[in-house]
Amino acid sequence: MPGTTRRLWPMLTCLMVVMLLGAIDQTASAPALPLIAQEFGGVHLMPLVVVAYLGAATAAMPAYGKLGDRFGRRPVLLTAIVLFAAGAVVAATAASLPIFVGARIVQGLGGGGLMLSAQAIIGEIVSPRERGRYLGWIGIVYVIAAVGGPLIGGVVIQTVGWRWIFVGYLPLAVVAFVLAVRTLRLPRPSEKRPLDIVGAVSVAVLIAAVVVLASVVERGQPWPAITALIGVIALAATTWIITALRATDPVIPLGLFRDPAFSVPVAVSLLIGVALFGTISFLPAVVQLGLGVSPVIAGSTVTVAMAGVIVTMTVSGRMIARTGRYRVYPVVGTATAAVGLGLLGLLRADTPLWAAALVLLMIGAGIGLVMQVMLLAAQNAVAHANLGVATSTVVFIRQVGATIGVAVTGALINVRSEAAAPGEYLDAVAPVFGYGSIVLVLAFALTLMLPERPLRTTAHRGTEESDEPEEPGKPRASGERASSRDREGEWTA
Secondary structure, rough: OHHHHHHHHHHHHHHHHHHHHHHHHHHHOOOHHHHHHHOOOOOHHHHHHHHHHHHHHHHHHHHHHHHHHHHHHHHHHHHHHHHHHHHHHHHOOOHHHHHHHHHHHHHHHHHHHHHHHHHHHHHHHHHHHHHHHHHHHHHHHHHHHHHHHHHHHHHHHHHOOOHHHOOOHHHHHHHHHHHHHHHHOOEOOOOOOOOOOOHHHHHHHHHHHHHHHHHHOOOOEEEEEEHHHHHHHHHHHHHHHHHHHOOOOOOOHHHHHHOOOHHHHHHHHHHHHHHHHHHHHHHHHHHHHHHOOOOHHHHHHHHHHHHEEEEHHHHHHHHHHHHOOOOOOHHHHHHHHHHHHHHHHHOOOOHHHHHHHHHHHHHHHHHHHHHHHHHHHOOOOOOOHHHHHHHHHHHHHHHHHHHHHHHHHHHHHHHHHHHOOOOOOOHHHHHHHHHHHHHHHHHHHHHOOOOOOOOOOOOOOOOOOEEOOOOOOOOOOOOOOOOOOOOOHHHOO
């Protein structure tokens, strides 16, 4: 086991760099959004810049999952890195808004593949039983992005200008590409099924339209635009369902949803996105305006919540690896987060900062017990041929939920703040966060229906042909099969 773990670490290091590249983009570029919008025509264009990336990244995830199942994970990941880097170059040099938006769309297409492919590869190389041991390291990546991203972005803006934020992604992208080429030795699918191109396009259009609709609703756009988007969503959804029923290998097989071990994690992930990400997105601004604290203290609210995520994700991951039991953690996690959001809805101007911090720590602790465990349960429930599909479905459904949650939370905050009496901003706005607890109560009920399947103790890698043929006498690369085997003829860990 120790030797196997040492062979895994070069690959896991590569994947952590890949996830950092995808995660830090959204946090480092956030402080630059007002400046970018002003340079290209006005602050009112900010939502367009955000939706361009978010819509492309979310819409591409199902296709990345299926392409990884079809052609192998490494070439798909390398393609995503190249797309992300190319989009960053164009964004850094864009002279007009259409060019910049187009660059962010390309970068989003790559960014969606970075996050999705990294999660799928972890499912490929680490058995479900042992995967929990590494969840803490994965969580650290997100903490670095959440805490360090805005700080780095702010420093770059004040010193050399916002365009250098996108230039700064390039060295990290090069490192990720080189590490992927040198360290990743993954199974190459032996079965070549026909691609469900119509299904992939219809799902992409469906998700992109949902993201745009959420942005339109948040900004209070006129009903004709909303009606048109609803029509696009209905047409894309109908097309996807028809192709999913007829295609030989649909991009998202509907049959997977008949298994509650898969469908429950997907549904819970959607609700987690709706309830929690809207809160995290608006909390710093609400705290700053409502409690009158500095931007630094307001921004630290996310840090406190992420500290709770790291602690519970790490502890629960190690316990899952030790016992093989995982169902109790999302049950406790959704209940804890629901109580935390309910308490957050009671936030008032005279609430002590330490009390607010404890509530945020409680919310983060709940998130840490749920998010990655839902992905683990879904990956464990499907066959190897559908590993990418399971990963992409959970991740992109959670992202869709986050988009909906941000739109709904933003719209409610705007309505309640406009109707608030003078001096009562926090009293009017804070209850919006409490509404999320209702959604999490539903998620809690769903976790009670989650079946607990035995976690596999073998990883998928090593059971099929590698991405590269092995030459006679060639030394084995880090992470490849060695002469000795763990039980059942496959690598554990």
